[in-house]
Amino acid sequence: MPVSHVIQAGRSEPPDPAADTDPPQGRGGDHDRQPSRPGRSPRRSPRRLRWLLPSLLLSAGALLCAITFADPYALPATPPVQALLINSYDQRMHWVRDLTDAVEADLAPPGGNVLLRVENMDTKAVHGDAYFAAFAAMLRAKYATTRPALLLCSDDHALNFLRRYRDALFPGVPVVFGGVNNFSPARVEGMPGVTGVTEEHYPYETAQFLLRAHPGVEELFIINDYTESGRSTAAELAEALRPLEGRVRLRWNADIPLSDLLRQVAALGPETAVLLGVYHSDATARTATYEEAGLRITSAARVPVYCIMGFNLSGNMVGGKLVNSQTQGRIMADLGRRILAGEDPAALPVRRGPGEFLFDYTQLHRWRIDEASLPPDSEVVERPFSLYRAYTREILVIAGFVAAMLATVVALIIVMRHKARTEAELRKLRNLLANILDSMPSVVVGVSPEGRIIQWNRQAVRMSGVEPDAAMGRALDEVFPRLAPQLPRVREALDSQLPVRGERLVRTDNGVPRYEDVTVFPLAANGMEGAVIRLDDVTERERVREMMIQTERMLSVGGLAAGMAHEINNPLGGILQAVQNVLRRIEPGRTANEEAAQAMGCTVEQVRDYLERRGVLRMAAGVREAGLRAARIVSNMLNFSRRSTSSHVECDIGALVANAVELAASDYSFRENHDFRKLRVELLVPPDLPKPACLPTEVEQVLLNLLRNAAQALAGFTPAGGAPPTITVRAECIPDGVAVTVTDNGPGMPPEVRARVFDPFYTTRPPGDGTGLGLSVAFFIITQNHKGTFTVASEPGQGTTFTFTLPLGPAS
Known part of the structure; x- marks a missing residue:
């Protein structure tokens, strides 16, 4: 596989057998390399020799697997390209260390084809023309046989050094700079093949947020050292904070010892906040790292302390819009990759270094600053360990999986409930259908086209004595032989898709004839084929029909009898009237009767006596009584035959x-x-x-x-x-x-x-x-x-x- 190497003072480098035996310089100083002691190899025992052959076989197998499954593209195809990074300061500074790590990670990652070498000038300790000349001589001797394809430099001293010595040491090699303050194109005029990223400070944006987050602040105490770079930064801060004059008092620290400065900071009242620029050396020329100075200032302060450099965000520092060396290093690496890929450095404009709003979690809570009030895209650092933040992606994946599983479970529950409701409705419909069929007085038998029973209602159980479980699936002629002759009508009904009526069946029940009608209905819907045979007991209907016929006959006879009664009533009235007249003609005391008797030479009494002696009066009375009885009978018949009224x-x-x-x-x-x-x-x-x-x-x-x-x-x-x-x-x-x-x-x-x-x-x-x-x-x-x-x-x-x-x- 292509490999990348980072070789620098303080970073391990393969020892040159021809070189002296002194260990290389480390980032934080010299590190002694402990040479390994040569020792005598132990004598091999026979027992170990027994395992030699299996070990060789296993090693050969492992080598074969490695060759088989190795990525062919991982083998180096070309020699590594060398890039040289020159830092103005040494690796003890977080700024230099983080920038170097960022360049290494993006430009010369493991498995890449770039060899990154690093040299640290340490100009915070010593700088000057003589030092620059000595450093140039060292590089000339060290890289006499190795020409880097790319030069990178961090901060102003390194860029100034390359302006003076680049053409002498590495003529024509492109340069990418970073961390350069107050950059203008004039600084690289006459130096072709140069691009990079500037170091920009954002004190105004930091101060604006400070005043919003602390409404009671009336004074801004600005701390900066009086070194050359400190005075340059102070001038930049003064220019950037000029718009705040009149809104807040701006007070600058004096060039005094650090201990006096810390006492001043400790005495600041709640109406003051501190803005830290860059502080490295005090009036007594005592130096400290930027990080150490920032920690001591924030420890002494009882008021909020903000900064403009990312390496000062530690201790009790609140934060601000900061310059971040890692961002500088990533931009330098991006520009370097593009140049190594063949792009012209002149076509790559110098980038303006970005700033990032970074805030300390503990200090935000100390000064009661709500994270919602932070500027957009702000980042809060030093949060307490949070499992969610540490494994956000994994937790989101697991949560998504759990949510999907819950959704699946909910969906399954819904489906199962819907299925249960559907099955309940289906059972209800089946029970309803079974109850409807069982409540019918008719025998209802469902059969398949082959004559197998598929439905059997309760009336069929009563008629055949066979329970549904025993009847289902059996042949109809086995279970209900009386219906076996109807099987041909099943096929007839299926072919015509019309009901088919069979012949009337007659059976005897306890000596009483019973009549039954058979109807076959086709079933050919929803994929089901078969027929329903319905057997109806029509005995009572047949009796009703016979009764209706008899009733019609009786109505006819009744009408005839009523007519006959009317016809009989007329002569019967004449008979009764005649009998009545006969009896009145022989009654004594009537003038007409007396005159008629005298004309005949007798009396009425003699005539009545004669008739009585001959029984004529008795017979006439009998005729009269019989006539009256017949009249009553006719009257009763007429009254009974008349239609009843509803009153x-x-x-x-x-x-x-x-x-x-x-x-x-x-x-x-x-x-x-x-x-x-x-x-x-x-x-x-x-x-x-x-x-x-x-x-x-x-x-x-x-x-x-x-x-x-x-x-x-x-x-x-x-x-x-x-x-x-x-x-x-x-x-x-x-x-x-x-x-x-x-x-x-x-x-x-x-x-x-x-x-x-x-x-x-x-x-x-x-x-x-x-x-x-x-x-x-x-x-x-x-x-x-x-x-x-x-x-x-x-x-x-x-x-x-x-x-x-x-x-x-x-x-x-």
């Missing part, structure tokens, strides 16, 4: 009971099968019974249905103890209305029949003999139309009692 009227319960009994006795079909002459009908209706508001025809219909059911129950049944078959109709007053009871001493009902006696279409009679709607219609009429109650009490062998109530209320 409730006060009704005589006794009359309604009598009419219902007479209608039941006159029903031909009823008398044909259940002759009332074989039944005893007892009517227990008190004459003073209240009259509830009701619909007479509907109440008569209820009573007629109860009488028919009682007569049917007594048909062919012999009551216990030889008692005659009896129907008892009882009416009585209750607190809220009237209760009517119809009781028979028939066979009674078992509990399962009694529980369903009011259900529509439920009947125990043979098929075709009744619709099973009589009691359900009666229950509806009483409970819904009249807001009453309807109950039944029955035990096997104990007869049956039906009781309904009619509440009292105003007629509407």
Whole structure:
């Protein structure tokens, strides 16, 4: 790899075998090099010889790896380029040490191709023409065979030296300077190939901040030594601070011993602040480093102390806009790199040295200066150790990683919660769908195109006896053989994408025929293919259809009967009128009757006697009674067949009971099968019974249905103890209305029949003999139309009692 070297007095340099054995000078003075003592090599033991071969093999392997993985570009391709840095002062000064380190780091870093050599003039200790000449002679002898490609110099003495001796020592070698005060182009006039960076001071900017940070300051005490460089700096400060005159008093230190100066500084009051320029030597010519002098001044001061040089920022120094030697060194290195790269020094203008606002952390807090009030781009040094500041990048990376992980966790939590909500909604929808399917009275079976079961509702469980877990995935013909013939319709429905209706199925349940309709619905959405087979029990619907047909027939018969009643009523009225006229024609006391009898040679009494003897009067009375009975029957039929009105009227319960009994006795079909002459009908209706508001025809219909059911129950049944078959109709007053009871001493009902006696279409009679709607219609009429109650009490062998109530209320 290309290597860079820094060779200087005080920096280790490979010893020249031809040179003398004195150790080289160090930065801070002479350092003795301890020569290593030659010693005899120890005798090798046989045990060590045993490890010689493995060691050689390992060394060869390591060498092979190093050659294999070495960077080929790291090997030096050209000899190193030499650069010579000449410092005006020695390495004991922080200014020189920091500047040299900056030049070395940027111009001749490890692995570079630049060899940096350093020479220190130490002009703070000695300077003059004779010294310059001696120093030049030393360089001539030292670099007689080695010509540097670049010259660098720091501070004024080094630049002045090169102005005088550059062409003699290193003719034509470009020069880069730094740290030069009060620079003007005249200083390098006639010296081609020179560029660099000036040293600029910023006392005005420092003083401006000082006055803002310490509003109570009225006086600025400026400290500077009276050396040649000190007087030059003092003149520069005076010129820069001139705009502050009138705003604050400017007081300069006298050329006195340092001890007296420190006493003056210690006596300064709170209205004064100190601005330190450059201080190196006092009136007694006692010298100290700039750093040492600054430390002693800040230690003695009880007021804020600011400075203009970066090397003074230590101890109790607050800071300011400072000249920093490291910045000077970096700029010098940048210019040197560009020149070594081939750029013309004349094309590189001299740069104005920048200043940086630097402040001590402890002093900012001591004088209660908020960091937010510092100028932009300020830097605070000597902060207490902070893990965050020491590892900011690493902490930010870790924090970013943790934040990313937290964001990922939060995102995962959100996704998981969303997934949980979605799954909950999905479960809810599944449960809802399952509940909907399970609540349906129909059998619902989902099948795949292959005939495998994919859905099985509760009605399917009831019909087949197979639980869903056992049915899922199995073939339909195994689980529900009755639906196996519907499998061809599954493919038909999938092909047509239309529902397919199957043939009606008939099955027998406890000897009762049940009718079922089959419909196949296609499923071909969202990637799912299959079909739903729905099996509907339509037995009740079929009965309703038959009942509606029967009702239509009954309506037709009722209309025909009403018409016949009207037709019968006319001749019946003529018969009754004729009978009435016959009986009136033979009544004595009527003039017309007497005259007609006399004309025939007899009396009315003789005619009545004759007719009575022959039974004619009795027969006429019978005809009249039969006619009146027939008229009542026709009237009852007309009243029953008329459409019920919605108006409730006060009704005589006794009359309604009598009419219902007479209608039941006159029903031909009823008398044909259940002759009332074989039944005893007892009517227990008190004459003073209240009259509830009701619909007479509907109440008569209820009573007629109860009488028919009682007569049917007594048909062919012999009551216990030889008692005659009896129907008892009882009416009585209750607190809220009237209760009517119809009781028979028939066979009674078992509990399962009694529980369903009011259900529509439920009947125990043979098929075709009744619709099973009589009691359900009666229950509806009483409970819904009249807001009453309807109950039944029955035990096997104990007869049956039906009781309904009619509440009292105003007629509407």
